[in-house]
Amino acid sequence: MSEPVSGTPQTPDLVETLEPLAGLPGGAIGIAGGAGAGRKGSDFIHYGLRNKKLVFGLGVEILFVLFAIFGPMFAKYSVTDFTGTSLASPGSKFWLGTDNLGRDLYALLSNGLRESYLVGALGALCASVVGMALGFVAGWRGGIVDEALQLFTNIIVMIPSLVLLIVIGSYLPNKSVLFEGVFIGLTTWPWVARAVRAQTFSLRSREFVDLARLSGKRPVSIILKDIAPNMASYLFLVIILLFGSSMLIAASYDFLGQGPSNVVSLGTVMNQAQTNAALQYHQWWWFVPPGVLLTAMVAALLVANVGLDEVFNPKLREQ
Amino acid sequence: MRRYLVRKLITYLLAFFVGVTIDWGIPHLMPGDPIQGLLSKFTLSSSSYAALYKSFAQSFGLNVPLWQQYLDFWKGVLTGDMGISIWAPPAKVTTLVFQAMPYTLALLIPAITLSYVLGNRLGAAAARRKVLDNTVLPLGYIFQAIPYPWLALVVPYLLGVVWHLFPISGGYAETLLPSWSWTFISSLLDHWFLPFLTVFLVSLGGWAIGMRNLVIYELENDSSRYLRALGASEGVVRRYAYRNASLPQLSGLALQLGVVIGGNIVTEIAFNYPGLGHLIYQAITNQDYFLLQGIFIFIVIAVLIANFVIDLVYLSVDPRTRLSMQGAPA
Numbered sequence: 001m002s003e004p005v006s007g008t009p010q011t012p013d014l015v016e017t018l019e020p021l022a023g024l025p026g027g028a029i030g031i032a033g034g035a036g037a038g039r040k041g042s043d044f045i046h047y048g049l050r051n052k053k054l055v056f057g058l059g060v061e062i063l064f065v066l067f068a069i070f071g072p073m074f075a076k077y078s079v080t081d082f083t084g085t086s087l088a089s090p091g092s093k094f095w096l097g098t099d100n101l102g103r104d105l106y107a108l109l110s111n112g113l114r115e116s117y118l119v120g121a122l123g124a125l126c127a128s129v130v131g132m133a134l135g136f137v138a139g140w141r142g143g144i145v146d147e148a149l150q151l152f153t154n155i156i157v158m159i160p161s162l163v164l165l166i167v168i169g170s171y172l173p174n175k176s177v178l179f180e181g182v183f184i185g186l187t188t189w190p191w192v193a194r195a196v197r198a199q200t201f202s203l204r205s206r207e208f209v210d211l212a213r214l215s216g217k218r219p220v221s222i223i224l225k226d227i228a229p230n231m232a233s234y235l236f237l238v239i240i241l242l243f244g245s246s247m248l249i250a251a252s253y254d255f256l257g258q259g260p261s262n263v264v265s266l267g268t269v270m271n272q273a274q275t276n277a278a279l280q281y282h283q284w285w286w287f288v289p290p291g292v293l294l295t296a297m298v299a300a301l302l303v304a305n306v307g308l309d310e311v312f313n314p315k316l317r318e319q
Numbered sequence: 320m321r322r323y324l325v326r327k328l329i330t331y332l333l334a335f336f337v338g339v340t341i342d343w344g345i346p347h348l349m350p351g352d353p354i355q356g357l358l359s360k361f362t363l364s365s366s367s368y369a370a371l372y373k374s375f376a377q378s379f380g381l382n383v384p385l386w387q388q389y390l391d392f393w394k395g396v397l398t399g400d401m402g403i404s405i406w407a408p409p410a411k412v413t414t415l416v417f418q419a420m421p422y423t424l425a426l427l428i429p430a431i432t433l434s435y436v437l438g439n440r441l442g443a444a445a446a447r448r449k450v451l452d453n454t455v456l457p458l459g460y461i462f463q464a465i466p467y468p469w470l471a472l473v474v475p476y477l478l479g480v481v482w483h484l485f486p487i488s489g490g491y492a493e494t495l496l497p498s499w500s501w502t503f504i505s506s507l508l509d510h511w512f513l514p515f516l517t518v519f520l521v522s523l524g525g526w527a528i529g530m531r532n533l534v535i536y537e538l539e540n541d542s543s544r545y546l547r548a549l550g551a552s553e554g555v556v557r558r559y560a561y562r563n564a565s566l567p568q569l570s571g572l573a574l575q576l577g578v579v580i581g582g583n584i585v586t587e588i589a590f591n592y593p594g595l596g597h598l599i600y601q602a603i604t605n606q607d608y609f610l611l612q613g614i615f616i617f618i619v620i621a622v623l624i625a626n627f628v629i630d631l632v633y634l635s636v637d638p639r640t641r642l643s644m645q646g647a648p649a
Contacts (some may be wrong), residue, residue: 098545151330157574158334158626159341160618163599167345167615170603191574248466252585255468270468274589279476279487287476291469298464306460 033162045068047311054307060300071110079107079264090285099269099284100276105263109289115265116242116247116294119181123246126185128239131192136223138193139200146197153190161187169258176262181255184246192238199231233312237305244301251294266290320634327630331623342612343392347385352380370543401613406605410614414600420617422490423594425511429581430518435572438526445527445559446534455527462524467582470517471589478513485513490593514590522579529571531565566637573629577622 048054077083086102088094096105138149163182169175203209204227212222228235253259254267254275273279273287354375358368376382380391395401401412445455491497491506537543537560538572546556587596595614602610 002341032472151333152332155334155337158331158577158619158622159338160577160615160622162578162581162584163615163618164341166584166599166603167342167611170606170608170611171346181625244464248464251466252468252582255466255584256588267466270466270472276469279472279480282480285474287469287472291473294466294469295464298466299460302460302464309546 026109048156051212051311053303054311057300057304057307059183060296061304064113064297064300065117067110067131068113071113072107074217075107075110077107079103079111081107087281087283087286089283097283099272099286100310101205105269105285105289109266109267109293110263112266112269112290113293113297115177115263116250116297118177119184119250119265120226120243120247122178122181123184123188123249125241126182127189127192127246128235130186131189131238132235134189135193135196136200136227139197140204140219140223140227142201149193150197153193156187157190159187162256162258165258166256167255174261175259177263178231180250180260181246184249188242188245188249192242194239196231196235199234200227203227203230216287226299233308237309237312240301240308244298244305247294247298288310323634324630327627331627335619335623339393339396339616340389342615343389346608346612347388354379372427396616401616402609404543404607404610406607406610412610414616415610416595416613419593419595419598421594423583423587423596424544426514426518426586426592426594427580429570430515430524431576431579434519434522435526435568438523439530439561439565439568441523442527442530443534443557443564446531447538452531456531459524459528459531462520463528465521467517467521468585468589470521474517475513475590478516486510487513488591507535510590510592513590514586517589518579518583518586522575526568529568530564533567534560537561537563547644562636566633569629569633569636573626573633576625576629580622580625582620587630 080104083094083098083102083104085094085098086100088098090097092103094106096109098104099108134149134153138146161183164187168183200223209222209226212226217225250259250265251267251270255264255271257268257271259265259267267290269290270287272285278284278286354372359373363371380388383391401416402416404410404412407415441455443461445451446593475485475487478484486492486509488510488565490510491503492510495503495506497503517606534557538556538562539559542563542610543556546551546559583594584596584599586592587594588600591597595618599611601607601612602614
């Protein structure tokens with residue numbers, strides 16, 4: 001059984017790991033301590049249920065997820081229904097109004113919500129898998145492998161992803177949701193890799209890792225069973241933030257018409273509102289709701305994330 | 320210090336190499352033959368098709384082996400010859416880029432620096448101060464969660480369409496010709512404000528929250544406790560905490576640059592602002608691949624230069640990079 005790290009003083013490495021999140025500038029990660037493996041799970045539940053931020057954020061998020069799952073079922077029209085009433089303002093017939101083609105905005109938005117969650121999950125999955133794999137390897141091996149991987153990471157950081165997507169898109173007109181999610185994941189992993197590397201670096205010289213090494217464990221199993229659990233809370237927060245940022249990035253891509261083809265998303269609704277001069281004609285019901293929805297979804301995630309951070313890290317709890 | 324800079328320079332050179340290679344490689348990796356695509360629009364006899372195909376292949380430099388095409392591309396990049404725009408012939412790609420660049424720089428430099436400086440100050444002030452923290456923190460989270468395209472719709476709607484304070488589209492009034500007259504400059508500023516404001520607002524919250532968390536961490540640090548034990552005033556302790564906390568923020572800024580500079584495309588398209596992002600849009604809609612390739616290179620260069628500037632700032636802020644980097648690597 002490995003030793004808990006939570007009691008030990010934080011190393012300077014941890015500060016260096018607080019890189020901001022692509023798409024969410026400035027870094028929303030609080031200082032996630034190395035709390036974890038040794039502590040009882042019930043402790044976290046105890047503090048978790050008493051943490052208002054976590055309960056509130058998680059509650060709102062669950063409501064949105066439920067809405068994304070069941071919302072489209074209540075839509076009176078499908079997303080491809082051209083009802084013939086274009087640009088109707090919200091009312092009893094069309095709950096959220098219609099767009100210029102006469103499509104029901106409730107149907108568009110509730111389906112768009114699904115799309116956002118899907119892309120967010122895909123992006124977070126890809127970025128965390130790549131980032132963690134490279135971060136663990138770099139931090140564990142050190143030396144020349146570390147140098148090479150760091151160089152690779154620093155290069156990827158400097159390639160502007162949106163421009164890259166546009167260049168690819170100009171040759172590849174038909175893209176899928178899978179493509180968008182994977183592309184977002186493959187361009188946002190660098191900060192995860194850096195953070196994981198720095199933490200692995202500081203953990204690998206601890207006694208319990210030495211002990212594991214002496215007992216003849218294979219490196220992969222040491223990383224997975226001794227090092228990773230000690231930063232589990234941190235990794236969990238990272239995944240949540242990646243999820244939120246992927247949704248925001250996807251909205252920008254869709255807004256520019258660089259998202260998946262023939263798919264309704266919150267970004268494409270905003271794009272159509274913009275290109276059809278909804279601003280100038282005061283058609284607020286067309287462009288305000290998609291942004292409010294997305295903001296609320298991501299903000300709830302961020303608030304839950306801070307709550308979780310406080311639950312995992314006693315230093316951050318309210319004094 | 321030299322070691323630090325040399326390492327950085329190697330990274331930049333390699334990043335530039337990768338950027339140029341990607342820029343050259345994507346069109347070659349993509350399915351389809353561009354000349355075939357071009358000729359498919361016409362009905363041609365097979366002999367004239369072959370002749371035309373040959374002449375196009377020659378004029379685009381596609382009739383030589385791949386490695387030579389690659390070297391030719393490099394030659395073009397290094398001599399600043401990115402070809403002629405298809406959308407606006409006979410203008411050269413570089414000319415178009417240099418025409419658009421001042422707009423983008425005038426937008427991004429003030430927006431990035433102001434949001435960084437103000438956001439950090441705000442976050443540092445909010446740390447461990449109940450009243451301020453309770454307003455800055457929730458607002459910060461909301462701003463951080465706002466999708467940028469939405470901000471670029473709602474802000475001009477309120478300030479432009481509803482309250483008629485600022486124009487919402489274009490780089491200057493359409494009735495004016497660019498000149499150094501006062502009317503033109505005031506029109507420029509008028510049109511500049513809204514896009515600037517949205518870019519500024521969207522990154523403000525993130526910096527504030529990041530700084531707040533870091534300063535709290537620093538204030539709890541042993542070094543701060545020691546300083547207090549020595550009898551230093553709270554202001555002094557906070558000043559040291561701020562300096563320490565600004566290091567990760569600075570490397571965060573470097574990490575952000577690619578996203579911000581690239582993300583500027585959304586701004587310029589939403590506001591129809593005549594910078595590089597807008598030029599990219601023209602390139603896509605007019606299938607101007609040369610222009611697209613050229614802009615990509617320029618944006619990569621811009622990101623590299625901005626990173627280098629941040630490195631220099633980092634050197635001046637963090638005494639450790641100046642001292643320890645000469646010795647063993649950290």
